[in-house]
Amino acid sequence: MTAHMSAHMSAQEIFLLDVDSVLVRPLGYRAALRATVDHFRARMGLRSDPPNDAEIDEFEAHGFGSEWHSVPVCVAGTLAQAAEARPDLWRGTLDETLAAVAEAAPDLPRPDYAALVHAIGADAVWSDMLAPRRALAYFAARTPPHARPVLDALLARTYDVASPATRVFQHHTLGSARFPATYGIAPEFETESLLMAMDEPLLAPEARALLRAARLPYAVYTARPSLPPAGEDATGFAPEAEMACALVGLADAPVIGYGHVAWLAQQHGAHPDAYVKPSPVQALAAVAAALVNAASPVALHAALAVADAGALPEPFAALQSGAETVRISVFEDTPAGRRRSRRPGRRCAGPASR
Amino acid sequence: MTVRVVGVGMTPIKQRSLAPVADILAADVNEALRMALDGS
Numbered sequence: 001m002t003a004h005m006s007a008h009m010s011a012q013e014i015f016l017l018d019v020d021s022v023l024v025r026p027l028g029y030r031a032a033l034r035a036t037v038d039h040f041r042a043r044m045g046l047r048s049d050p051p052n053d054a055e056i057d058e059f060e061a062h063g064f065g066s067e068w069h070s071v072p073v074c075v076a077g078t079l080a081q082a083a084e085a086r087p088d089l090w091r092g093t094l095d096e097t098l099a100a101v102a103e104a105a106p107d108l109p110r111p112d113y114a115a116l117v118h119a120i121g122a123d124a125v126w127s128d129m130l131a132p133r134r135a136l137a138y139f140a141a142r143t144p145p146h147a148r149p150v151l152d153a154l155l156a157r158t159y160d161v162a163s164p165a166t167r168v169f170q171h172h173t174l175g176s177a178r179f180p181a182t183y184g185i186a187p188e189f190e191t192e193s194l195l196m197a198m199d200e201p202l203l204a205p206e207a208r209a210l211l212r213a214a215r216l217p218y219a220v221y222t223a224r225p226s227l228p229p230a231g232e233d234a235t236g237f238a239p240e241a242e243m244a245c246a247l248v249g250l251a252d253a254p255v256i257g258y259g260h261v262a263w264l265a266q267q268h269g270a271h272p273d274a275y276v277k278p279s280p281v282q283a284l285a286a287v288a289a290a291l292v293n294a295a296s297p298v299a300l301h302a303a304l305a306v307a308d309a310g311a312l313p314e315p316f317a318a319l320q321s322g323a324e325t326v327r328i329s330v331f332e333d334t335p336a337g338r339r340r341s342r343r344p345g346r347r348c349a350g351p352a353s354r
Numbered sequence: 355m356t357v358r359v360v361g362v363g364m365t366p367i368k369q370r371s372l373a374p375v376a377d378i379l380a381a382d383v384n385e386a387l388r389m390a391l392d393g394s
Binding site: 015330 | 358372
């Protein structure tokens with residue numbers, strides 16, 4: 001039995017804390033989206049003109065909840081706009097096409113990103129897996145056949161960090177200093193982490209002190225990408241949940257993020273989305289991690305045993321026998337069950353995990 | 355084992371969506387922690 005548990009034998013209280021809009025105001029992802037769109041616009045010789053908040057809302061409302069998918073749509077839309085009267089600007093590769101547009105220096109109006117996403121016609125109920133496929137089909141139907149390699153490069157493998165828009169976006173979210181440790185490849189340019197620079201801490205030091213003084217088990221659980229359990233191969237696992245915890249002074253908190261459930265899914269041949277919240281597996285893993293004060297393989301396997309087999313392994317067995325009542329307080333900004341994972345699977349993409 | 359939903363609704367829209375399911379409804383995580391710890 002853990003020290004946490006023995007301190008509260010008769011009434012065990014456990015806190016689970018969400019990250020986005022609970023511990024931090026997540027401004028970094030949108031900043032990274034804009035920076036990435038502008039990166040490609042600059043390579044086309046175009047002025048800064050990324051999507052505004054209302055337009056990003058439109059993307060998210062139409063099945064593009066992941067920036068890994070909305071960014072290449074913005075880039076492909078701008079390329080299609082530039083090459084509409086000059087189909088010869090589509091070249092064999094994305095790099096060559098960007099350079100050809102820059103050389104042609106077309107006078108383009110601002111892209112209507114909202115109209116573009118409406119025209120693509122994906123729906124909010126579509127999975128994030130399908131939305132980029134829909135976008136690829138949309139652009140392929142409106143561009144010459146020789147544009148297809150460039151469209152494929154942008155949209156066919158958005159989950160892979162080898163995909164150009166995804167790779168640039170991950171530079172901006174993680175920062176160039178963290179990029180090689182995450183993906184095992186050198187950064188292509190230097191940049192700060194926009195998650196660390198733009199996300200705003202919401203947890204005040206006084207409240208953090210209250211939480212620590214209460215000496216009750218707690219864990220952070222989130223659909224954000226995260227590392228796998230300690231000691232496992234972390235290549236391709238972006239530590240975005242851990243970065244948010246560090247931002248609010250909870251770097252030592254046990255975290256159960258997308259990387260942890262993705263690791264668990266790998267062990268069992270399942271798809272990570274089957275285990276991420278609102279699946280009970282992630283919540284149970286967070287409870288177990290709180291009890292053992294570590295996002296350990298033991299905690300993850302125990303959660304799956306409870307959810308799938310109805311078993312009661314440790315630390316759940318000790319919890320049942322050691323406390324008369326157990327109450328789990330879940331700190332959320334969204335009603336359970338309505339949340340869609342912000343970016344399912346995507347941050348686990350990487351050369352080693354593909 | 356019971357589950358208590360501590361809703362953190364930083365906007366009126368979020369507060370409205372959380373109201374039907376939240377056992378505690380707070381405007382931010384700091385208030386939420388204080389309320390949850392007071393009641394625990």
